[in-house]
Amino acid sequence: IDLIEEISKILNFKYIIVIGNQGTGTQRSGRWTGLIGDILSERADLIVTDATVTFERLHVVEFTHPIMHTGITILFQKPMATPPKLFYFARPFSAGIWVAIVVAFVTVSISLFIVGRICNSEWQKLNVTSNYSISQLTFPNTVWFVAGSLLRQNTRVKIRSIPGRIIAATWWLLCLVVIAMYIAALICYREEDFDMLFSDVKSLVKNAKEHDIKYGAKKDG
Template sequence: MEESGNILRVAVFERHPFVVKASSPIGNEWVGFCISLLEELSKIMNFNYELYETPDGISGNELPDGTWSGVIGELTSGKADLAVSALSITSLREKAVDFTKPFMEYGNVLVMRKPSEQDRDLLAFVHPFQWKVWLCIAVSMFTVGILLFLTSRLRLKMNAGDRHADNDRAFNLRNSLWFVYWSMMRKGELSFFVDSKFELLVLYRTLFFK
């Protein structure tokens, strides 16, 4: 965009900290992040500009008659060449005007009070699902573990004497159930050769540590 010698009319509306109207000895002037960005662009792309505030002081919404209010309306009506402020990019606005690439992204979140130690519930992990769902999960884990054990026994008999059958030999009933549990929880590295104390420790850390 080479606009040397031309003065671009730039529509703005106040939105801290992007565009702020500040008082000075010579009158009101515009400052803020977007104003500084516009100033740098004018130096790089060699153009002059003048700022003016939109009459309604808003970003812009589509009206029932198809026209727009705010800075979007200033652009669509031809009164402004550019608009600078905190403008959100929406599909409707993209149909009316051209946007530059966004220089800031943010997300809306909900905020809640931080729970105290007294509010902590050791069984909080079961609340998202009903007991029927947890029962189905438990039955499925035991069923898959038993099927895995039976499959390993069958493979071990079919491959008798095979030196590569160590994995099948390791899948006894306890290790088969442990493997299914590990696959569900994905806690740490898998090891078949663990004692019962270690298994209880991992179960405790999985269920109660937050």
């Protein structure tokens, strides 16, 4: 309406708006229906609509310069993610990698426990007057430390000896790599969980019968 109003002001003419109810128009048995049929039968002098420029229409009517350009768009229901299974968290790594992580976990725990037994720097006296010394690297504490490092949590277990710190630093580096790889793989698996039946027009036509996809187009352009 705004467009035809501006044109009428520029060319100084009056107009009567007639609303069509048969669409833009198609050719049937040699005759045009819809708005294009109204022009050809002189029931209308000008139509303002979002008509698609087709080969057949170019032969019977004249199109003005387009006031907007729109691409061809395919609309479909947003793909839904499949519900996660019970052991979904284990999918990013294979069984061999999980076994290797468990073996490394046990090995580091035992190694730190042994270091805590044999290194004098790990033993601390209870107080100045006491002759009794203790080590923080008990087996429960080493397991807690290794698990906390893997989950990136502070365990408040202090390692004082150089061999223990070397083992701990190596384990921290390994945990950093494992966590980064796990997150990246988990994101990829989440993207794959969306059931994409097609990605372009060719795959849509190819998979239409197989997946019972029903498609259509805008009537009369």
